[in-house]
Amino acid sequence: MRKPPNVGKWSKHQHLVKSEFLRDYLPATRQFTPETLWEYVEDYQKVMLKPSGGGGGAGIIQLTDRGENRYLVHAGSAKRIVEGRTKTVEYVKSLFRPKPYLLQPLIPLGKIDGRPFDVRVMVQRTGKNSPWIVTGWVAKLAGPGFVVTNVARSRGKVLPLKTAIRLSNISASEDLEEEISEVALAAANELGKAYPTLRAIGLDMGIDIEGKPWIIEANFRPSLSLFRQLKDQTFYRKIIAMQKH
Template sequence: MPPTKRFSPAALWEYMENYGDVILKPSGGGGGAGIIKMSSLDGERYRIHAGSIRRVVEGKEAVLHALKSLFRPKIYLLQPHLSLGRINGRPFDVRVMVQRTRSNQRWQVTGWLAKLAGPGYVVTNVARSRGSVLSLQNAIQRSGIPKRPDLLFDIKKVSLAVASCLGKAYPRLLEIGLDLGLDQEGKIWVIEANFRPALSLFQRLPEKTFYRRIKAFRIRT
């Protein structure tokens, strides 16, 4: 996982000094709502990117005022901005469905795809950014991510390891929609875990194998 801290002014300036580009995200949020990217420019000038809106703010007090006007009523977290793989300049991340049944507690990866951000957006949430979905293999091929034969195997391995940990903490949990990042060097990052993942993303793929498999698992539970 990217280094994560609870938001405070002191933590924000520490992260800006260490990373230069920072993501602020609400804890327990959904749908990409409330996510803000902040980038350091020159002097005390900073770019704030929320949704499709970008603005430059000068001075730390003005920055804090601008951020708090954008915050949703939730605890906010800080993470360094990941340099995700891109297609035509637009970032994408990976949605992996991991499921199990009450009768068989062994987790299985039942589907994966790539979520491509819409033009001008930081978040890859398809509905919020008016983005699109495509097969994971297609996304990797079209991006600048270095090709390696074990990448898909490693994505599956990471997904099952995360599901195993979360399954112990939440024994009744039967499915997880994991959002993973692939940075431009091909490193895998855990972004978040969704406990009520939408099946509609997989329904958008032209090939319906994953959609049918995930739906069948839900029926069995």
């Protein structure tokens, strides 16, 4: 099989943000420096720090302004309150993977029983000039105490998308699913132009509590195991069939 290009989150973001349509669905993303971090904390109060070249939820840190110069740092299932900006930067840097880091505002993801979830949308094409098709989607529910929904890392679980939305605190509109697929296809088109050899993209899309979809990241080597874990194997079979094409 064709080897997917190895590209960091920052480069992918640069391609996606070129599209005016997609800009609305992308969390504001910057490269980490101590200065940009404090700008983000002032603007958003809750900030996600993530390695540009990461995967599987590794090295992802949530930072929350607690007031009075205190900051809550949440990484994995561990939480710590740090006092003062200098110590906070030192502490988050000590948690960093040896990679460039990005900043995003924390998207207030929809939750089920207090646990955030997001959606893995599989988009595929059979050739450079063939249309992109949404071949499956599944909700990933974070394990208890985690801010990342990566199923393996957080000991989370998968759920059919409809079930997740129904069980969640999201006020979903009738056409939410249609909007998700429209955004996923637009993202695939943009990335497909930039990377002609690309055949499959696994988009991580969040849905905030107001029912608005967000593009969290685009995976160029999407794992099939999320779809294999669903009781209904329709998506899994469709994905495999597209791959064989």
